[in-house]
Amino acid sequence: MDLTQEIFEKAKLVYKEELPAAEEGSLLEMCKAAQGELLQRLKDGVSVDTIHDEFVRAAGVLGIALFIGLECTTIDSFSAGNLSLKKRSEEQTRSASESLRCQAERMLTGYLKDVGFYFGAVKY
Numbered sequence: 001m002d003l004t005q006e007i008f009e010k011a012k013l014v015y016k017e018e019l020p021a022a023e024e025g026s027l028l029e030m031c032k033a034a035q036g037e038l039l040q041r042l043k044d045g046v047s048v049d050t051i052h053d054e055f056v057r058a059a060g061v062l063g064i065a066l067f068i069g070l071e072c073t074t075i076d077s078f079s080a081g082n083l084s085l086k087k088r089s090e091e092q093t094r095s096a097s098e099s100l101r102c103q104a105e106r107m108l109t110g111y112l113k114d115v116g117f118y119f120g121a122v123k124y
Helices: 003-014 020-042 049-072 090-107
Strands: 077-080 081-085
Touching: 003 020, 003 049, 020 049, 049 090
Parallel strands: none
Antiparallel strands: 077 081
């Protein structure tokens, strides 16, 4: 099984909601994006082979974060007869997505390059 498929399978295992077959393609694409993002952020000298299991788990979680980020909606509920559906608000969905992203990054703490921080000297 290739790395992308492993990440996709891990994401499906971790995702607690029932995933309709029609949405599996979207989750797969988000897993590919997560894999690419994390590969680019690995520190020099860190190989996926040496952290394989951790990488697959973190990329799966990040793939889920990206996937649910696609689903932002302001619809709170929908009812039709005996069927009732509730969706998270856009704010709740974004919060959940960001929380999962942070968790994925923490899972690879020590293996990822620092981003968003720069320390430099100022000349007078």
